[in-house]
Amino acid sequence: MSEATQQPAVPALVVVSGMSGSGKSGALHTLEDLGYYCVDNLPAELLPEFVRRMRAGDSAPEKVAVVIDARSLGDLSDVPAMLSQVGAMGLNPRLLFLEARSEVVLRRYADTRRRHPLSHLGLSLADAILLDRQALRPLRQIADILIDTSELNVHQMRRRILSEFGLESAGLALLFESFAYRHGVPGDADFVFDARVLPNPHWDARLRPLSGRDPEVRDYLDAQPEVATYVAQVQAFLDTWLPKLSTDTRSYVTVAFGCSGGRHRSVYLAERLARHSREHGWREVATHHRELD
Structure with missing residues (x-):
């Protein structure tokens, strides 16, 4: 770290x-x-x-x-x-x-x-x-x-x-962002991960009006084995390579997650990886949900 x-x-x-x-x-x-x-x-x-x-x-x-x-x-x-x-x-x-x-x-x-x-x-x-x-x-x-x-x-x-x-002293600020592919990939993202391969809560009528911030959507995605594998692999990647960037001259890194509508899977992943980063010692972590905020 x-x-x-x-x-x-x-x-x-x-x-x-x-x-x-x-x-x-x-x-x-x-x-x-x-x-x-x-x-x-x-x-x-x-x-x-x-x-x-x-x-x-x-x-x-x-x-x-x-x-x-x-x-x-x-x-x-x-x-x-x-x-x-x-x-x-x-x-x-x-x-x-x-x-x-x-x-x-x-x-x-x-x-x-x-x-x-x-x-x-x-x-x-x-x-x-x-x-x-x-x-x-x-x-x-x-x-x-x-x-x-x-x-x-x-x-x-x-x-x-x-x-x-975001920086009281030397260090790296992290921004985890969600987006919808149909509205384009954020042009200034440093890392982009595609969540369209994961089960889509949109097809559950109960979950469709909600977002990845809501506990019902989180519970649904937490229960999917593919999601657990995806999250573990992305966490391992970021845990390995983000610290390497902290020695660079940059002040922040943007990690973006995209899905079809930018409401469920991408939001869930951005929030979950932001929480993981805070729990592992990163002091300056923010989230932004392009299609919600």
């Missing part, structure tokens, strides 16, 4: 901010996969008190991530002072700011048909995007990490987050 990464010297706090439609939800999900205790849409003025409460218990999380953006109550120009208060409490706050060009945000909202959080003000979508950008200017100016997601897909953005926050 690779060298164990060390814990950060002080508790870590990541404040995620940025424009609506820039990918904040995906960033927060990735941080959650990396072991951060995550809170979405925290009112800005509650940040210091939230941190105090988080640190009060005996089992306080070592890594915390919160989203503060234009939805939050209070004056966002006060956030820099709040971050200073948090730093005085012994945390190491970092501000991650995500943005995208206005035309890209417009297209994303048109594609998803979601409402912009500021549309309740009676604004057009274009005006809501402009107001969002203006309201967030105080946070953008003090960002420790600024990511423009205009040209990034969700997978590329996750890898940026892994690269920035």
Whole structure:
């Protein structure tokens, strides 16, 4: 196994901010996969008190991530002072700011048909995007990490987050990804395994609406001898060769599993191999299910 990464010297706090439609939800999900205790849409003025409460218990999380953006109550120009208060409490706050060009945000909202959080003000979508950008200017100016997601897909953005926050010291971050072959193989996967050779839960009417995250699907696949053989062979391969990559200059490796629909077998395998890796000492392990997330 690779060298164990060390814990950060002080508790870590990541404040995620940025424009609506820039990918904040995906960033927060990735941080959650990396072991951060995550809170979405925290009112800005509650940040210091939230941190105090988080640190009060005996089992306080070592890594915390919160989203503060234009939805939050209070004056966002006060956030820099709040971050200073948090730093005085012994945390190491970092501000991650995500943005995208206005035309890209417009297209994303048109594609998803979601409402912009500021549309309740009676604004057009274009005006809501402009107001969002203006309201967030105080946070953008003090960002420790600024990511423009205009040209990034969700997978590329996750890898940026892994690269920035997945490694507290030298080591390798692992991403286990599931996908459907009918939508194409992920272009940046390092290893790709085909799960279409395995029994397909899709043909069981009880299991069809579920996914590989659900216990009923896991139980079904766990009971299949072919699945046990497949998993054992893939585990042996990864246990042998992934540690060799930890001496390279790369910061992360993506292991992808594909099946027909990207809902059952591939999801099951990605989750199972991620769990296996965590149990065998890999500190930074995340999952992403392309057809589900």
